[in-house]
Amino acid sequence: MVDSNNEWNLLAPIIPFVLVAPILYMQGWESVEAAFLIVVVPLLTFPIILVVGQVYNGNETWKNRYKEGGIFGLGSLALSLSIALWIAYDYIAGSAHFEMNSVVEPFSWLTFDVLHHDGSQWDISSGFADIGVGVWIDPVSLMLLFVATFLCFLICWFSLGYMNTDPINEDSNHRFYGVFVLFAIGMFGMVLADNFLWLFIFWEIMGLCSYLLIGFYYWKDSAAAAAKKAFLTTRVGDVFLMIGLLMLYNIYGSLEFSIIFDDPSTGVGGALVESADLNWALLMLFIGAVGKSAQFPLHVWLPDAMEGPTPVSALIHAATMVNAGLYLVFRMVPFVDVHVSGVAGLEDFALIVAWIGGITAFMAAAIAFVQNDIKKVLAYSTMSQLAYIFTGLGAGLLFLNIGEYHAGYFVIGASMFHLFNHAMAKGMLFMASGSVIHEIHHAHHHLHHDDHDFDPQDMRNMGGLASKMPVTSTAMMFGSMSIIGIPLIGGFWSKEGIIAETWLACLHEEPLMLGPAILVLATAGMTGFYMTRMWLMTFAGSPKTDVAEHVHEGTPWIKEPLIILTLITAIGGFLLALLGVVDYLGGEKDHLAMHGLLDTLKHAFLPDDNELRIVGWTTILLAAILGPIIASRVHGGRLAEGAEANPLVGWLVNLSSRFGSQDVSELADSQLAEALQRRLYFDDLYEWIVANTAIPFASFSAWFDKNIIDGFIKQIESNSTSGSVTVRSITTGSTRDYILMAAVGMLSIFALIWGVSA
Amino acid sequence: MIETSWIVGLGVILFFIGLLGAFTRKNAIVVLMCIEVMLNAANLNFVAGATHYSDVDGWVFTAIAIAIAAAEVAIGLAILLSLYSTQETISLDEANILRN
Numbered sequence: 001m002v003d004s005n006n007e008w009n010l011l012a013p014i015i016p017f018v019l020v021a022p023i024l025y026m027q028g029w030e031s032v033e034a035a036f037l038i039v040v041v042p043l044l045t046f047p048i049i050l051v052v053g054q055v056y057n058g059n060e061t062w063k064n065r066y067k068e069g070g071i072f073g074l075g076s077l078a079l080s081l082s083i084a085l086w087i088a089y090d091y092i093a094g095s096a097h098f099e100m101n102s103v104v105e106p107f108s109w110l111t112f113d114v115l116h117h118d119g120s121q122w123d124i125s126s127g128f129a130d131i132g133v134g135v136w137i138d139p140v141s142l143m144l145l146f147v148a149t150f151l152c153f154l155i156c157w158f159s160l161g162y163m164n165t166d167p168i169n170e171d172s173n174h175r176f177y178g179v180f181v182l183f184a185i186g187m188f189g190m191v192l193a194d195n196f197l198w199l200f201i202f203w204e205i206m207g208l209c210s211y212l213l214i215g216f217y218y219w220k221d222s223a224a225a226a227a228k229k230a231f232l233t234t235r236v237g238d239v240f241l242m243i244g245l246l247m248l249y250n251i252y253g254s255l256e257f258s259i260i261f262d263d264p265s266t267g268v269g270g271a272l273v274e275s276a277d278l279n280w281a282l283l284m285l286f287i288g289a290v291g292k293s294a295q296f297p298l299h300v301w302l303p304d305a306m307e308g309p310t311p312v313s314a315l316i317h318a319a320t321m322v323n324a325g326l327y328l329v330f331r332m333v334p335f336v337d338v339h340v341s342g343v344a345g346l347e348d349f350a351l352i353v354a355w356i357g358g359i360t361a362f363m364a365a366a367i368a369f370v371q372n373d374i375k376k377v378l379a380y381s382t383m384s385q386l387a388y389i390f391t392g393l394g395a396g397l398l399f400l401n402i403g404e405y406h407a408g409y410f411v412i413g414a415s416m417f418h419l420f421n422h423a424m425a426k427g428m429l430f431m432a433s434g435s436v437i438h439e440i441h442h443a444h445h446h447l448h449h450d451d452h453d454f455d456p457q458d459m460r461n462m463g464g465l466a467s468k469m470p471v472t473s474t475a476m477m478f479g480s481m482s483i484i485g486i487p488l489i490g491g492f493w494s495k496e497g498i499i500a501e502t503w504l505a506c507l508h509e510e511p512l513m514l515g516p517a518i519l520v521l522a523t524a525g526m527t528g529f530y531m532t533r534m535w536l537m538t539f540a541g542s543p544k545t546d547v548a549e550h551v552h553e554g555t556p557w558i559k560e561p562l563i564i565l566t567l568i569t570a571i572g573g574f575l576l577a578l579l580g581v582v583d584y585l586g587g588e589k590d591h592l593a594m595h596g597l598l599d600t601l602k603h604a605f606l607p608d609d610n611e612l613r614i615v616g617w618t619t620i621l622l623a624a625i626l627g628p629i630i631a632s633r634v635h636g637g638r639l640a641e642g643a644e645a646n647p648l649v650g651w652l653v654n655l656s657s658r659f660g661s662q663d664v665s666e667l668a669d670s671q672l673a674e675a676l677q678r679r680l681y682f683d684d685l686y687e688w689i690v691a692n693t694a695i696p697f698a699s700f701s702a703w704f705d706k707n708i709i710d711g712f713i714k715q716i717e718s719n720s721t722s723g724s725v726t727v728r729s730i731t732t733g734s735t736r737d738y739i740l741m742a743a744v745g746m747l748s749i750f751a752l753i754w755g756v757s758a
Numbered sequence: 759m760i761e762t763s764w765i766v767g768l769g770v771i772l773f774f775i776g777l778l779g780a781f782t783r784k785n786a787i788v789v790l791m792c793i794e795v796m797l798n799a800a801n802l803n804f805v806a807g808a809t810h811y812s813d814v815d816g817w818v819f820t821a822i823a824i825a826i827a828a829a830e831v832a833i834g835l836a837i838l839l840s841l842y843s844t845q846e847t848i849s850l851d852e853a854n855i856l857r858n
Contacts, residue, residue, distance in 0.1 A: 731856065731857060732854065733855060733856040733857025734850065734851065734854050735786075735789070735850040735853065735854075736780070736781040736782070736789075736850055737781075739780050739781045739789075740781045743777055743781070
């Protein structure tokens, strides 16, 4: 194993990439003008990685020096990150050139003539639909851009350690890095897109990359099946998304953000937009978002997507791609914001969003209780946390649609803040789980060379790793705390806001919000249980197998991203709350500094509303105390004799053993546990539905094609064959017959002419 | 002066003699000769017509038709030569590979 310090000189090729942003700055460029490079540079890099990787596959320099293309991928992502940071700096510093919605549109891409009906007749208006190539930057796209570029960079870094040291990936890593960079293009492009068509195109690029990367180990049947499942399930959502875009186009006559958001209440030709029309269009878009963000009922693909390599799970299925759906829902804010120029009467849509979120949050958390695969727990946790954000967005859309301007933007801000916290924490948790899996796999490889049944992802094979993997255990501890919402850490700041505002919406505005409100509150406690359970099963107690005893952290490139993200998770939420990030969407910049922090703290601990105070403290009690204690009773335990962990982790592990222990084997054998193990039978249900609808229909279609359509064609063919056989018998080949025929024919013509003229 | 209708009648008789010969005889050369007979029957009609109407056109057509017939005979004989060199026969009954 090469020492990690000796490998840092491999980073030399990324220096020119990093220098691009400073050079452009010195040349007098505006940050927003350079934004297109965020997409264009990776777009130029990914084919190079794939082609060069194919040509030099197996070459020693390519493998050791350039990490099979990983260094180039890292370079282009570093460039994207540096430009994103530049834009973010301009925004935070309030640069004079930075507008709230910065649009740069260098050229038109497509201009098409459109057939439209002007009451009495159909008419063609030329140049009506104009699809430009442009960049749209506002606070949310900026936030998501930062999350995406930052995590793409860190996870690419992590992959250099995780992918390149695993012999199973040898000589196919260029495929990984190529598609990885292509995925980054999709994500950056979707965030920067300035119209819904481009958003959709990049959305599909991400779907493709998700498919390719889940199926990275395509020779494994389970991976190939999981890739297909993910692709087809998200396709269901994407079809609806496309229908929704067509409906939007029908209403507004354009898909440009600048045109639609300029005044969402007037449609094409100045007509007032009917809330019923818009309701359906938004609902279709939302189904697309549900598919992409793995929400009920299109959630079934996400747990299976864990078949992909762990960096892929970290990036695509936890930190970035699944946020695309949330981003799309966030884009709907101008449609419902009656305070500006939204369309009133969309409360039903907002309720649907909140209910879908509530149901998914609860269901995923329940299923996560019984998962033993460390990545599956995280996958269900991702679903559950994304559902929180959907619930928050639903509540926010509801508030905005009934004119509660401040509460609406507060909860939408909190949702976007939760997106940030969740992406950082979950990206890190997946990388940490990758680190655990990698080292377990490594240790197992040393100990039992021939045993192939061992599952390195099964938490029942771990235990006691806190002393063996100090960095990973600390990282995972902070990540779990952020997801649980332990006060003052990461996700606490945002989750509190979502739960509180959902209850506020329920108590003061709309009784039907009670369902999502109760579900998210219950889920807070369940999150406390399953995240603690995962952490304790992995790191606490004594090692459950001899493999776990021989684990040690040693792979280069893996620790740095974990340390960076641990810091961000631990204090990032605090810092952003300090900046008043929850309020930033309302554009009230006076919330900067201490005032914002106090405001957020007050909102979390001592809200003015009495009911909210009860809700807030119940959340803290459930999530931070009750859930973890129950998990400790079941799975807690001291480290083995003589094992040392770092003080905080060691203290937590030993604390977990003090709550006594509880035997849950009876519960674990119950029908409920069985149902949760089977993922509440959703897979079976969908399989049954497909087996009873799609497959009979497909067989009927096949029969119809084979017998009716093909039969018709074949009948024509056989008739003309037999006809020509009959006809050709008169070609005798004898010259005299031909002469006779010619003479008879000639005489008949003469006879005809004679007869006609006579 | 012989009646024009007699000359035309002779042409018709000659034409049918040629036609009958063309599809009853096996020998390709005889068939070719029969075709010449039919051509000359047509020429006879032209000449008769020209004399009847005192019009020079018929004679001109006859001269052209004789020239074309000469060319046609040359081509016909060439075809027969090549038929003989490939099939070693000029019997039309045996030269029937285009059948069906």
